[in-house]
Amino acid sequence: MGDTEPESVVREYYDLVDAGQYDDLVALFNEDVRYERPGQDAIEGRDALLTFYEDGRPLENGSHDVHDVVVDGDTVAVRGTFAGEQNGDAVEFGFADFHVFEGDEIARRYTFTDRDEV
Structure with a gap:
């Protein structure tokens, strides 16, 4: 690791996604990032990730509440809740994310939720 602690980077990720600052958000990932969500195609590469956050993400106007952050080597696991809108409807659900x-x-991100699509 360099000067930036993984936990700080991950916490910054949630701040940036909630603020809609997607260019800064995508800069936290490497060029060959792979983002996997159950039942959906993986997102590969920084450009595809930016397109997802700008156009493809069904969640909006929300905020993440991070409950736990666990760092183990090069992996940061996060448990929390998200409250916002999905397709115009108010939603709130739990999530677990793993950032490698x-x-x-x-380099890799995995999201698990108790909803079908996020």
């Missing part, structure tokens, strides 16, 4: 680092950047 290569150096100072997130």
Whole structure:
């Protein structure tokens, strides 16, 4: 790891996604990032990730409440809740995310929720 602690990077991720600052958010990931969500195609590469956050993400106007952050080597696990809107309807649900680092950047991300699609 370099100067930036993985936990700080991951906490910044949630701040940026909630603020809609997607260019800054995508900069936390490496060029070959792979983002996997159950039952949906993986998102591969920084450009595809930016497109997902700008156009493809069904969640909006929400905020993440991070309950637990566990760091184990190059992996940061997060448990929390999200409250916001999905397709115009108010939603609130639990999530677990796993961020795997290569150096100072997130290389792989996995999201698990109690909803079908996020």
